[in-house]
Amino acid sequence: MVDSKQQWKAWLYLAPALILLAIFTVWPILNTSIMAFQEGYNEMDALRLGRWGFPIGLGNFERVLNYSKFWSALQNTLILCIPTVLISTLLALIISVCLNSIKPLQRFLQTIYFLPYVTNSLAIGMVFAAMFNIVGTTAAENPVISTYGIINNIIMMFGGDPINWINAGSTYETKLIVVMIYIIWNALPFKILILLGALQSVNKQYYDAAKIDGTGKVRTFVRITIPLLSPMITYVVITGFIGGFKEYSSVVGIFDDAMARTGQLNTMVGLIYTSITNSNTGVASAAALILFAIIFVITMINLAISKKTTYY
Amino acid sequence: MSNNINNVTANRETALHVMKEKDMNQVNKTAKIMKVLGYIAVYAFLILMAFIVLFPFYWMIISSLKSWQEYNLAVPTLWPQVIHFENYAVALERANLERVFGNTVYVGVVSTLLSLIITILSAFAFARLEFKGRDALFAGLLATMMIPGELFTITNYQTTFYFGWGDTSKWGFTILIVPFLVSTFYIYLLKQNFLQIPNELYLAAKVDGVSDFKYLWKVMIPLAFPTIISITILKMMGAWNTYVWPNLVIKDKDYLLVTNGIREGDYSVAGAVDMVNYPLQMAAVAMVSIPLFMVFLFFRKYIMKGVSRSGIKG
Numbered sequence: 001m002v003d004s005k006q007q008w009k010a011w012l013y014l015a016p017a018l019i020l021l022a023i024f025t026v027w028p029i030l031n032t033s034i035m036a037f038q039e040g041y042n043e044m045d046a047l048r049l050g051r052w053g054f055p056i057g058l059g060n061f062e063r064v065l066n067y068s069k070f071w072s073a074l075q076n077t078l079i080l081c082i083p084t085v086l087i088s089t090l091l092a093l094i095i096s097v098c099l100n101s102i103k104p105l106q107r108f109l110q111t112i113y114f115l116p117y118v119t120n121s122l123a124i125g126m127v128f129a130a131m132f133n134i135v136g137t138t139a140a141e142n143p144v145i146s147t148y149g150i151i152n153n154i155i156m157m158f159g160g161d162p163i164n165w166i167n168a169g170s171t172y173e174t175k176l177i178v179v180m181i182y183i184i185w186n187a188l189p190f191k192i193l194i195l196l197g198a199l200q201s202v203n204k205q206y207y208d209a210a211k212i213d214g215t216g217k218v219r220t221f222v223r224i225t226i227p228l229l230s231p232m233i234t235y236v237v238i239t240g241f242i243g244g245f246k247e248y249s250s251v252v253g254i255f256d257d258a259m260a261r262t263g264q265l266n267t268m269v270g271l272i273y274t275s276i277t278n279s280n281t282g283v284a285s286a287a288a289l290i291l292f293a294i295i296f297v298i299t300m301i302n303l304a305i306s307k308k309t310t311y312y
Numbered sequence: 313m314s315n316n317i318n319n320v321t322a323n324r325e326t327a328l329h330v331m332k333e334k335d336m337n338q339v340n341k342t343a344k345i346m347k348v349l350g351y352i353a354v355y356a357f358l359i360l361m362a363f364i365v366l367f368p369f370y371w372m373i374i375s376s377l378k379s380w381q382e383y384n385l386a387v388p389t390l391w392p393q394v395i396h397f398e399n400y401a402v403a404l405e406r407a408n409l410e411r412v413f414g415n416t417v418y419v420g421v422v423s424t425l426l427s428l429i430i431t432i433l434s435a436f437a438f439a440r441l442e443f444k445g446r447d448a449l450f451a452g453l454l455a456t457m458m459i460p461g462e463l464f465t466i467t468n469y470q471t472t473f474y475f476g477w478g479d480t481s482k483w484g485f486t487i488l489i490v491p492f493l494v495s496t497f498y499i500y501l502l503k504q505n506f507l508q509i510p511n512e513l514y515l516a517a518k519v520d521g522v523s524d525f526k527y528l529w530k531v532m533i534p535l536a537f538p539t540i541i542s543i544t545i546l547k548m549m550g551a552w553n554t555y556v557w558p559n560l561v562i563k564d565k566d567y568l569l570v571t572n573g574i575r576e577g578d579y580s581v582a583g584a585v586d587m588v589n590y591p592l593q594m595a596a597v598a599m600v601s602i603p604l605f606m607v608f609l610f611f612r613k614y615i616m617k618g619v620s621r622s623g624i625k626g
Contacts (some may be wrong), residue, residue, distance in 0.1 A: 009524070017434040020494045025456055028467035035466070043470075095361055098354045105355075114361045114616065115369065118608040120553050122571050123597040127372045130590050135384055150371060153388055162530035172354035183367070193620050236586040246460060249555055252575065257559070272462045273560060276469055295460060 012214050032285045036060055060286035069262070070287070073271045079176055080267070082246030090235055091184070092191035097225065099192070100199040107304045110196065116191035125253015128182045132165040132254075166254065172264055175255075179265065183250050187243075191236045198232040199225070234306035244264030245291065248273075316540055372601070376400070376594035380581060383591050398592065407577025409570070415485075416570045418573045420551035423489045431498045431543065436528055438499070439506035440514055445580035450503075453496045464491075469560065477561075484567030488558060492550075501618075505539040506532055542618030545611050552604060570600050 003231035007090035011018075035041045039059030042282050046053070095113065099106055116124070134152065152162035164170040165178050206228065210220045226233070229267075248269040261270040268291050275284035375383060377392040389449055404410060437443075438450055468491045477483035477490075509532060517527045533540065553569040562568055568576070579593040580586070608615055 006441050008442045010437045010441040010446070012443075013433040013437040013441070016430045017494050017499065020430070020490070021453070021456075021496075024468055024491045025464060025494070027471070028464040029456070029459065031467040031470075032463050051439070098358050101354060102351070102358070105358075109358055109362055111612065113365055114612075115605070115608070116365060116548070117619065118604045118615065120571055120574075120600050120604065122553075122555050123574055123600045124368060124372075124598050126574070126593060127368045130375060130594060131368065131371055131588075135587075135590075147386060148323065150388055185368070190619065193616060195619055242460075246462070252555070256575070256605065269462055269556075271554065272466070276466055276560065281466060281470065284466050285463075288466055290462070291458055292463055296458070299458075306488065 032288060035282050036285035036289045038282055043279035043281060046147070046281075054282070060282040060292070063283055064286045064290060067283075069266060069271060072264075073266045073268050076176075076265055077245055077247060077268045080179060080183060080247050080250075081241060084180050084187060085240035085244055088184045088187040089191055089233065089240065092188050092195055092236070093229075093233070095188070096192050096195040096199055097221070099196055110192070113192050113215060114189045116186055117193075119186075121186055122249045122253040124186070125250055126181060128178065128185075129166060129254045132178050134162070134164060134167045175265060179250055179254055182254060183244070183247065186250065187240060191240070194232055194236050195229060198229050200229050230306065234302065238299055238302045241302065242295055245295050245298070363427065369601075372594050372598050375591055376403075376589050376598045380589050380591055399595040400592050400599065403577070403579070403592045403604075404591060406572050406579060407567075407596045408565070409527070409577075409596060411566060411571055411600060412568050412570045415567060416551055419485060419488050420571065421550045421552060422485070423493060424547045425605060426489070427493050427495065427547055428540065428543065430494055431502055432528070432533065434499050435502035435506050436524075436532065438503045440511070457496050457500075458547075459599030465557065465560070472561065478563075480562050480567050481564040484562060484564055487561050488567070488569070489555075495547075499546075501543065502536060502539055505536040509535050538614060538617070541611065541614045545607065545615055546618050547603065548607070549615075574600055 037056055038054035039056070039057045041054050041060070046223050078170065099110060099113075132152075133145045133149050134145060147164075148162045152164070156162055163174060164213070165174045202225075206224050210224055215223070223228065229280070246269050247267050248260055251265050251267060251270070254261065255265060259265050260267055261274045266274075268287070272284050272287050272291070275281070275287060374390070374392055377395045377397070378389070378390075379394065379396050382389060382393055438446065457480050472478060472491060475483075477487040480487060513531055514527060517531065522530075551569065553571060554569060555575070558567070558569045558572050562572070565576075574593075574596045577593070577596055579589045579596070581589045
């Protein structure tokens, strides 16, 4: 079958894709990796010293690791990533199991639960900001407040005290909580879609067998449903972690660009973009490689754990 | 007569049955009640969650229709007292939305069309043609999917400026479209779909002297149409949601896309510059969100199918 005519024809068909991939995918992998090891690489000096005029070394990595913003970005990213992935996976699992157990309204509810996915994450972030925002001045003395925002109104309806979530003077913790709530809300649709799909393809015979043996509901869930779903749970956890480590637009939506790049809630991706715009390309490259390494390690850890706990 | 006798025996049997199974019934009854209670709990939970999921959308819509004064009432109204549609007109102007909408549609359509051509040609080559190094090349492509996009962004920023596209008043659309034309994932998706089409069809077409292009156009594309629609929608949604790249490279504000437009819009209250007029902001956000919902309602099946296989947003 392999004739020379097919050979060149294949390369012809692939040419547009391969040329673009070479420029915008393969070259960046090489170039970014090289720049990460060129000490102090930046656009200004590159004009003067030329592309190869920088000493080779680990200086960029050192600079990134010594940079206090890096550790706060890493901390923020971890705090925003780990709890939200765990909570949203658990919640999605419960919702999927419930959805799978009903017939009327199932498709309707499934469509509703999917809606947060088809949104512009930055735009809806602005809606969350409005919901948590207090209009007025929140100064310690003489606060003048016209509305506490709908979330505080709901809290007050149940007899609680209004909280300064995101306004000036709000604490780091409350800011993080708002972003986390938003991320969880945003992460549910994809997880429900995958887990419900997996549940619906589970062979009913397992459940019939459990019923005949008189197995209780909880036991059935823990012993049958979870093991059968384990590959898909692993899948949503891994994609959740990868997405979580690249968190950026949720923070931009709720606060603004400055908060996600250099402010209290700066994230890893925000840090990389700041370095790019400051022309500190070497540092940006080193930070991007570190991000890649973290994502890679987390994926491997997840896979190792899931190999032990995946049942087939 | 015989009817009567039958009835009597039937009754007696039922009576026996009832006596025998009286205890069983008791158990069944509690089980049934528990089951109904369980269903009520499940529905209550699911409906509560549905309300939580929908609440931000509801709040966005009603806030966008309120006046600034009504928005600031200490006790919020759950439906606008007077509906202010003019918020939408004002927001359109404040966030330069007409321009950014146009830009986004243009970038979305052009990049989707070009991207589809490239994807279809390469998926065809990978699925149907045999050439040296095919499997190794494909594995290499898949491996690039693991790398975070930020790593590419750094060099692409340099490369596009090296090409002179940094002069965005001239090359604004080029710099937004070209670096993202090839998606390894879409090639993978379509290749898998093409592989499901029996190879015999291709060989038969070859025997009949049908050209590759005709075969691709008349057989492969129609058969893989659902996947092609999924790719189209995801790509368009991607253009609608992209924020970081335009924010990084576009200097000339006339080439920004919707997401940048709404973030940079000026929603200040007349006479108080540091105060945000939330109804206006929510109107802008609603105008960006509603087209996405419309697309979703029409193409629900394709979107959910595409997303469940991709695990990526846009």
